Amino acid sequence: MSGIIFFDTETTGLDPFKDKITLIQIKQGNKIRLVKTFTEAQISEMRDVLENSLIVGHNLKFDLKFLKQQFNINPENLFDTYIAEILISGGQKARQKGTATLEAVTKQYTGIQLNKSRDVRSSFNGSELTAEQIKYAAMDVAVLPEIHKKQQEQLKTLGLEKVFEIEMGCIPATVWLELSGLPLDKDGLNRVKGETKKKIEDAELKVKTILKESGYKNLDLFGLPAVNLGSPIQLLGVMRGIGLKIDSTGDEVISGIDHPIGKAIKEYRKQQKLLTGFILKYPEHVHKVTGRIQPTFNQVGTNTGRFTSSKPNMQQVPHDKSIRALFKAGKGKKIITADYSQIELRIIAEVSQEPKFLEIYNNNSDLHRLTASLLLNKPESEITKEERQQAKAVNFGFAYGLGAQSFKEKTKNDYDIDISIEQAQEFRNTFFKNYPVLASYLQTAARTAAGQQQIRNKSGRIVRFEQGLEAWQYENMGRNTPIQSLSADITKTAMGRLYHKLKPFNAKLINAVHDELVFEVQEDRVTEAAQIIKDEMEAAGCEYLKSIPCIVEVVMEESWQK
DNA sequence: AGTCCCTGCGCG
DNA sequence: AAAGCGCGCAGGGACT
Numbered sequence: 173m174s175g176i177i178f179f180d181t182e183t184t185g186l187d188p189f190k191d192k193i194t195l196i197q198i199k200q201g202n203k204i205r206l207v208k209t210f211t212e213a214q215i216s217e218m219r220d221v222l223e224n225s226l227i228v229g230h231n232l233k234f235d236l237k238f239l240k241q242q243f244n245i246n247p248e249n250l251f252d253t254y255i256a257e258i259l260i261s262g263g264q265k266a267r268q269k270g271t272a273t274l275e276a277v278t279k280q281y282t283g284i285q286l287n288k289s290r291d292v293r294s295s296f297n298g299s300e301l302t303a304e305q306i307k308y309a310a311m312d313v314a315v316l317p318e319i320h321k322k323q324q325e326q327l328k329t330l331g332l333e334k335v336f337e338i339e340m341g342c343i344p345a346t347v348w349l350e351l352s353g354l355p356l357d358k359d360g361l362n363r364v365k366g367e368t369k370k371k372i373e374d375a376e377l378k379v380k381t382i383l384k385e386s387g388y389k390n391l392d393l394f395g396l397p398a399v400n401l402g403s404p405i406q407l408l409g410v411m412r413g414i415g416l417k418i419d420s421t422g423d424e425v426i427s428g429i430d431h432p433i434g435k436a437i438k439e440y441r442k443q444q445k446l447l448t449g450f451i452l453k454y455p456e457h458v459h460k461v462t463g464r465i466q467p468t469f470n471q472v473g474t475n476t477g478r479f480t481s482s483k484p485n486m487q488q489v490p491h492d493k494s495i496r497a498l499f500k501a502g503k504g505k506k507i508i509t510a511d512y513s514q515i516e517l518r519i520i521a522e523v524s525q526e527p528k529f530l531e532i533y534n535n536n537s538d539l540h541r542l543t544a545s546l547l548l549n550k551p552e553s554e555i556t557k558e559e560r561q562q563a564k565a566v567n568f569g570f571a572y573g574l575g576a577q578s579f580k581e582k583t584k585n586d587y588d589i590d591i592s593i594e595q596a597q598e599f600r601n602t603f604f605k606n607y608p609v610l611a612s613y614l615q616t617a618a619r620t621a622a623g624q625q626q627i628r629n630k631s632g633r634i635v636r637f638e639q640g641l642e643a644w645q646y647e648n649m650g651r652n653t654p655i656q657s658l659s660a661d662i663t664k665t666a667m668g669r670l671y672h673k674l675k676p677f678n679a680k681l682i683n684a685v686h687d688e689l690v691f692e693v694q695e696d697r698v699t700e701a702a703q704i705i706k707d708e709m710e711a712a713g714c715e716y717l718k719s720i721p722c723i724v725e726v727v728m729e730e731s732w733q734k
Numbered sequence: 735a736g737t738c739c740c741t742g743c744g745c746g
Numbered sequence: 747a748a749a750g751c752g753c754g755c756a757g758g759g760a761c762t
Contacts, residue, residue, distance in 0.1 A: 403758055404741060423742070445743060449756060474752060478746080485754045488745040516746085572750040582750090644749055652751040656746085686746040686752090
C-alpha cells in the first residue's frame with residue numbers, strides 16, 4: 173500500500189520532550205480524519221498508515237519529532253511543502269521571515285487566508301474541541317492537496333526534482349539530529365569557566381596597566397583607567413587619549429598598531445568571547461528532561477542550501493581543545509567525528525576541471541603545498557608549515573574573488589605576516605597564471621551568475637541572489653555559490669543514507685557542521701559504525717565528484733575532535 | 735523594557 | 747578605485 177496522506181498535528185507546545193500531540197489531522201481521498209484519542213490500536217493503525225504512505229505536510233520536521241518521541245512512528249516517504257517552497261524560491265525565502273509559512277504558502281497557491289490567530293489556536297490541549305477549532309484544524313490539511321499539486325509542477329518545471337529528493341531524504345536525519353542532542357561535561361565546564369575568568373582578569377589588568385603607564389589620567393577607585401573594554405566607543409576614546417591615531421577599534425586596526433596594547437586587547441576579546449559566547453551559554457541550553465543540549469537545526473536555513481544551527485549555534489563552537497572536550501560521550505559510548513577532506517577544493521577541481529587540481533587529488537598529494545611552491549618558486553620539499561598555511565588561505569580566497577589588498581590584510585591578521593601590496597598582487601597573478609583552466613572557469617562562472625542573478629549547481633539546486641547588490645558582489649557569489657551549495661548537497665545526501673544505515677546501531681547523530689558529521693555510538697560497535705559512516709559519506713561525495721576521489725576522515729574518541 | 739542597528743568574532 | 751562567500755550571537759548604543 174502506498175497512498176498519499178495530507179498531514180498535520182496540533183500540539184500543546186513546541187517541545188517534543190515536554191509537550192504532547194493533542195490532535196492529528198489526516199486527509200486521505202475525500203475524507204478528513206481528526207484523531208484526538210490515542211489508544212494502542214489507534215497508534216498501531218496510524219503507524220501502519222503513516223509509515224507506508226507519502227506524507228504531505230508543512231515543515232514535517234516538527235510533526236515527525238513528536239511522532240517519533242510520543243509514538244515511535246517514523247514516516248520516511250515525505251513531501252514537505254515548506255522545503256519545497258524554499259527550493260522553488262531559489263533559497264530566497266530561507267532568509268525572508270514569514271514568506272514560507274503555511275499561511276503565506278496557502279494564500280499564494282489557493283488564495284485562502286488561514287486564521288492563525290492565537291485565540292483559535294492557543295488551546296488544542298486535550299479538552300473538548302470547539303466547532304471553530306475543528307474547522308481550522310481541518311482547514312490546515314484541506315489546503316494541502318492544491319499546494320502539493322502546484323508545487324510538484326513548479327519543481328518539475330524548474331528541474332528541482334533531484335535536489336528536492338535530497339532534501340526529503342534528509343528530513344528524517346534532521347529529526348534524528350534534533351532529538352539526539354549533545355552531551356555536556358558539567359565538571360569540565362566549571363573548570364574551564366574558572367580558568368577563563370582568570371585569563372580575562374589578567375588581560376583586562378594588562379590593558380589597563382599599559383594605558384596607565386602610557387599616561388592615561390581618568391582613573392577609577394582602584395587607580396586603574398575607568399573604561400569598559402567591551403565598549404568600542406569607550407575603548408576608542410582611551411586609545412586616542414594615549415596618542416594612538418586611530419578611528420576605529422576594529423580588528424584590522426588593532427592588529428595594525430605598533431603598540432603593546434594591541435596584543436593585550438586581542439587577548440581580552442578572545443577570552444571574553446569564549447566566556448560569554450560559549451562557556452556561559454551551554455549550561456543555559458541543557459534541557460531539563462534530556463539533560464543534553466538540544467539545538468535547533470534548520471535544514472534550509474541559508475539560501476545556498478546549507479544548514480543553520482541555533483540555540484545554541486553548534487556550528488560555531490571554538491576549536492579550542494578545552495571547549496570541544498566538553499562535548500564528551502556518555503559512559504560506555506564514544507564520539508565519532510567524520511569530516512570531508514578539503515571538500516570545497518575538490519568540488520572546485522571537479523567543476524573547473526583544472527588539470528593541476530585534478531592531478532593533485534588523483535595522486536593523493538597536497539594542494540596547499542603545491543600552491544605554496546608555485547607562489548614562492550621553490551620545491552615542495554622546502555615549504556614550511558607556515559608557508560603551507562598561508563597557501564591554504566590563498567587557494568580558498570583567490571578562488572572566491574579575494575583581492576590583493578584584502579589578501580594583504582588577511583595575511584597579517586591570520587598569520588601575522590606582513591607583505592607589501594605589490595607582493596600580494598604578485599601572488600594573485602602567479603596563482604591564476606599557474607592555474608589557467610581554473611581562472612577561466614571562475615571568470616565564466618562569475619560573469620554568468622552576475623548576468624542571471626542566480627546559479628544552478630551540479631545537483632540542480634537553484635540559488636537566486638538577493639536584489640540590489642553591486643556587480644562585483646554577484647560575481648563573487650557566482651564563484652562561491654556553486655561550490656558551497658554542492659558541498660551542502662553532498663552532506664545532506666550522506667545524512668539521508670546514514671539515517672537508514674545506522675538504524676541497527678542505536679547511534680545518535682549529535683552535530684552537523686557543513687562538511688562534518690558527529691555521532692555518539694556504543695563503544696562495542698564504534699569501529700563498525702565508523703566504517704559505515706566513512707563509506708556512506710564517501711559514496712555520497714562520489715555521486716558528484718566523478719573525476720577525483722572523495723575522502724572522509726573519521727576519528728573515534730571520548731569527545732568531539734577537530 | 736523592547737526593538738533595531740552596529741561592531742566584533744566564533745565556525746564552515 | 748576596490749570589493750572572498752555563507753551563517754548566529756553577544757554587547758553597546760540609540761531609539762521608542
